[in-house]
Amino acid sequence: MPVWEQAISLRILISEDDTHDGRPLHEAILKAARKAGLAGGKVSRGVAGYGRSGHIHESWRGFSYDLPVVIEFIDSEEKIDAFLPTLQRLRQGALVIRERVEALLPDDAGANP
Amino acid sequence: MPVWEQAISLRILISEDDTHDGRPLHEAILKAARKAGLAGGKVSRGVAGYGRSGHIHESWRGFSYDLPVVIEFIDSEEKIDAFLPTLQRLRQGALVIRERVEALLPDDAGANP
Amino acid sequence: MPVWEQAISLRILISEDDTHDGRPLHEAILKAARKAGLAGGKVSRGVAGYGRSGHIHESWRGFSYDLPVVIEFIDSEEKIDAFLPTLQRLRQGALVIRERVEALLPDDAGANP
Numbered sequence: 001m002p003v004w005e006q007a008i009s010l011r012i013l014i015s016e017d018d019t020h021d022g023r024p025l026h027e028a029i030l031k032a033a034r035k036a037g038l039a040g041g042k043v044s045r046g047v048a049g050y051g052r053s054g055h056i057h058e059s060w061r062g063f064s065y066d067l068p069v070v071i072e073f074i075d076s077e078e079k080i081d082a083f084l085p086t087l088q089r090l091r092q093g094a095l096v097i098r099e100r101v102e103a104l105l106p107d108d109a110g111a112n113p
Numbered sequence: 114m115p116v117w118e119q120a121i122s123l124r125i126l127i128s129e130d131d132t133h134d135g136r137p138l139h140e141a142i143l144k145a146a147r148k149a150g151l152a153g154g155k156v157s158r159g160v161a162g163y164g165r166s167g168h169i170h171e172s173w174r175g176f177s178y179d180l181p182v183v184i185e186f187i188d189s190e191e192k193i194d195a196f197l198p199t200l201q202r203l204r205q206g207a208l209v210i211r212e213r214v215e216a217l218l219p220d221d222a223g224a225n226p
Numbered sequence: 227m228p229v230w231e232q233a234i235s236l237r238i239l240i241s242e243d244d245t246h247d248g249r250p251l252h253e254a255i256l257k258a259a260r261k262a263g264l265a266g267g268k269v270s271r272g273v274a275g276y277g278r279s280g281h282i283h284e285s286w287r288g289f290s291y292d293l294p295v296v297i298e299f300i301d302s303e304e305k306i307d308a309f310l311p312t313l314q315r316l317r318q319g320a321l322v323i324r325e326r327v328e329a330l331l332p333d334d335a336g337a338n339p
Contacts (some may be wrong), residue, residue: 002310027284030276034276041275042239043274044273063240101323102325103322106320
């Protein structure tokens with residue numbers, strides 16, 4: 001049976017319109033996290049939400065702007081903590097969420113690799 | 114360094130075909146939560162899932178119907194609790210998930226605001 | 227007022243290009259979980275991420291390949307545990323994340339069913 005390890009899920013909630021040096025902010029955060037060696041990097045885009053303005057933004061099947069984007073990483077507490085100062089410089093005041101989780105890490109290959 | 118605050122992640126799992134007063138249910142929930150001042154409102158749409166019927170519904174790159182939709186809010190326990198009676202009236206028996214998380218709240222502006 | 231029950235969120239992070247017997251891996255996992263009677267089955271597709279290769283893959287509004295896909299289930303600890311040997315055979319070494327959550331289960335119908 002697999003061995004569960006303690007890990008941290010770190011999520012950053014930004015807008016798709018947020019930028020850093022003229023490029024999408026999610027891209028800057030993803031690149032910085034890859035450089036820091038964080039695992040499980042994934043960017044997902046919501047279809048509706050409301051930003052700090054309080055206005056509802058929606059893209060169900062058409063026009064959209066300012067939709068929510070969540071970037072998530074899953075790694076050890078040490079690696080997540082080491083990344084926080086970098087994230088603090090990049091996050092532009094965005095909501096950041098941290099949760100303790102249990103993980104079967106990717107290098108723990110299954111029976112059908 | 115940032116200060117982590119205790120917060121609650123509240124997620125509601127519905128179908129994109131659920132409605133309330135002739136409009137999509139996710140819209141009614143999002144509007145009610147905005148009115149209640151909940152932060153971090155985000156709606157995401159799955160590309161596949163199975164509803165209460167047990168049938169698998171999928172939209173990978175084409176036709177779709179009855180896909181899962183998740184609405185998430187992140188806020189203090191007090192504000193989430195105050196929203197629950199409203200959600201209870203709107204949820205139509207849907208799965209609701211609640212988790213304790215740590216958050217850097219949006220008003221805690223970073224070094225690069 | 228609703229009664230919160232202890233539950234487990236189980237998430238599996240794979241790539242959209244992973245296959246099992248010539249079909250998408252997410253499909254095989256979803257079908258196996260439905261057969262095991264797991265609730266809350268939902269597949270979501272990221273718009274960017276980096277796989278085990280460390281290369282960033284992105285599909286904002288155009289071409290894409292090898293994007294991250296997350297499959298999530300929410301059910302009791304017993305049912306999740308019973309599903310793990312099946313998942314272990316299917317996961318191909320992928321990252322699996324487990325979290326304790328509180329849930330209002332779908333059969334607990336709301337006031338407006």
